[in-house]
Every structure is written in C-alpha cells, then in structure tokens.
Amino acid sequence: MNERFDEQLKQALRPVDPGEDFTARVMARVTSNVTSIQRRRSPLIAVLPWAPAALAASLLMAIFMTHDQHPVEDPQAGLRAREQLLEALRVTSEKLDIAYQVVHNETHADSDAGA
Amino acid sequence: MNLRTRLAALLMLISASAGAASPEPKLLLPEFAALEEKAAEAVTITLDPALLGMAAKFLDPNNPEDAAAREVLTGLQGIYVKSYTFESDFVYPKAEVDRVRKQLSSPGWSRLVEVRSKKEQANVDIYISLDGNKARGLAIIATEPREFTIVNIVGSVDLDKLHKLEGKFGVPDLELERNKAVPAQK
Numbered sequence: 001m002n003e004r005f006d007e008q009l010k011q012a013l014r015p016v017d018p019g020e021d022f023t024a025r026v027m028a029r030v031t032s033n034v035t036s037i038q039r040r041r042s043p044l045i046a047v048l049p050w051a052p053a054a055l056a057a058s059l060l061m062a063i064f065m066t067h068d069q070h071p072v073e074d075p076q077a078g079l080r081a082r083e084q085l086l087e088a089l090r091v092t093s094e095k096l097d098i099a100y101q102v103v104h105n106e107t108h109a110d111s112d113a114g115a
Numbered sequence: 116m117n118l119r120t121r122l123a124a125l126l127m128l129i130s131a132s133a134g135a136a137s138p139e140p141k142l143l144l145p146e147f148a149a150l151e152e153k154a155a156e157a158v159t160i161t162l163d164p165a166l167l168g169m170a171a172k173f174l175d176p177n178n179p180e181d182a183a184a185r186e187v188l189t190g191l192q193g194i195y196v197k198s199y200t201f202e203s204d205f206v207y208p209k210a211e212v213d214r215v216r217k218q219l220s221s222p223g224w225s226r227l228v229e230v231r232s233k234k235e236q237a238n239v240d241i242y243i244s245l246d247g248n249k250a251r252g253l254a255i256i257a258t259e260p261r262e263f264t265i266v267n268i269v270g271s272v273d274l275d276k277l278h279k280l281e282g283k284f285g286v287p288d289l290e291l292e293r294n295k296a297v298p299a300q301k
Binding site for chain 2 (some may be wrong): 033059075077079081082084085086087088089091092094095096098099103
C-alpha cells in the first residue's frame with residue numbers, strides 16, 4: 001500500500017512544463033493587479049500627495065492648541081483672576097479717591113474764599 | 116471751576132505739552148521679595164492681557180461691582196499692583212520706591228496730581244502716560260509711614276470711570292488730613 005501511495009505522490013509532483021506563454025500570462029496578471037490598486041487610491045491623494053501629512057499636522061496642532069487653551073477655561077484660575085481684578089480696582093479706586101477728595105476740597109475752599 | 120473741569124483742563128494742558136517720545140506705559144516694578152516677610156499685609160497683583168481676558172469672562176453681569184469692573188476693563192492691557200502694610204513706621208525701602216518714581220520722570224509721563232499730607236505723612240502721586248491726547252497708562256504711588264502702594268495700569272485709562280468704582284466697591288473714607296494738593300504738570 002505504501003508503494004502505491006509513493007507512486008501516486010511522484011505522479012502528482014512530477015515537473016510539468018507550464019507552456020511557452022506562462023511568463024506572458026503571469027506578467028499580464030501582475031500589470032492588471034497594479035492598475036486596479038492604483039485605481040482604488042483616493043483621487044485627492046493622487047492630486048495632492050502631501051495631503052495626508054498636512055492632515056496629520058493639522059490634527060496635531062488642534063490637539064496642541066486645545067491643550068494650550070485649557071487653563072483659560074479652568075474655572076479656578078478664572079475666578080482667581082476675577083478676584084485679583086476686583087482687588088486691584090479696589091486699591092486703585094481707594095488711592096484715586098484720596099486725590100479726588102483733596103482736589104474737591106480745594107475747589108470748595110477756593111469758592112468759599114471768593115464768596 | 117468744578118472738579119471735572121479742573122481735571123479736564125489739566126489733561127488738556129498735559130496732552131498739549133506731551134513730547135513725541137512716548138515711554139513704555141508698563142513700569143518695571145521691583146520684586147520687593149524681602150518685604151513679603153516683613154509686611155503685615157502684602158498684595159501683589161499681576162494681570163497681563165491674558166489674565167485680564169480670563170477675569171472678564173468670569174465677571175457676573177448681574178453683580179454691580181462686576182459690571183462696573185467690566186466697563187473699566189475696556190481698552191486695558193494690564194494691571195499691576197504692589198501694596199504692603201507694616202506694623203511699624205518706614206520699614207520699607209524708600210530707595211526702591213524712588214526707583215519707580217524715576218521711571219515716571221521720563222518724557223511722556225506726566226504727574227497729574229500730587230498730594231502731600233504733613234500730619235499723616237501721606238503722599239499720593241498720580242502719573243499719566245499720554246500719546247498725543249490719548250492716555251496709554253496710569254501710575255499711582257501712595258506712601259504712608261506704614262503702607263506703600265504702587266499701581267500701574269497699562270492701556271487707555273478712564274480716570275472718571277475708575278473713580279466711580281469707589282461707590283460700588285464700598286471704599287471707606289480714609290479720614291486723611293489733605294492739607295495740600297499740588298496738581299502738577301511735569
């Protein structure tokens with residue numbers, strides 16, 4: 001039984017001449033596959049080959065900018081800035097008030113003396 | 116001549132004499148790092164354009180104080196305040212304060228008001244930086260034996276609006292003896 005199986009295996013694996021047009025047929029199929037792959041590529045990429053790189057750069061920039069602006073939207077920082085602003089205006093107003101009072105008093109003193 | 120007319124006349128006089136050279140309205144304020152420990156109370160406020168913008172977003176339009184602050188903010192590019200209060204007299208370095216005054220003696224800065232109180236030894240000087248007839252900055256140096264304050268506002272300042280904040284912020288009357296006021300033009 002083993003001998004018969006060996007014989008069958010030799011028959012199946014015997015060298016076979018593919019024919020004279022084998023190379024031509026293989027090359028024709030390869031060319032056809034390459035063309036179909038090229039056809040499947042996006043027309044945008046065909047026209048703008050740098051588009052993927054630009055898209056990737058834009059995405060990176062958007063991520064970076066969102067990250068950079070994060071503190072502006074931080075409520076704690078915003079409320080702290082507001083408190084600082086109100087305190088600064090309070091101090092400024094207080095010091096301006098001293099000067100205004102003096103000018104005001106002087107003006108009144110001048111008009112009283114003139115009367 | 117009432118108060119507003121007098122201040123307006125002063126501003127016009129100063130604007131007419133302001134030179135072409137306009138100094139930077141942002142002053143170089145000393146760090147006063149050594150004073151932080153000495154002072155009973157220290158207030159350091161640094162609000163650059165970014166922080167001013169951020170603060171504006173958090174102002175409550177329904178709060179009168181916030182609404183008044185928003186009005187003043189228009190045109191401002193920065194507010195810088197350094198204020199120190201001490202428990203004993205004249206422990207702060209007058210030389211450092213004078214160094215700030217020196218910056219204000221450069222062309223373009225004009226002293227708008229000078230207040231000297233002999234009894235209280237309180238001095239308030241208000242300086243304004245003008246570009247033509249447009250205010251570009253304001254500086255206030257207020258000194259008392261136990262307190263000194265430097266305020267620097269950068270941008271188009273409306274003194275009238277700033278002063279009107281007084282009522283809204285509930286600033287108390289300081290009961291100073293204001294026996295001499297010399298509105299001066301440099």
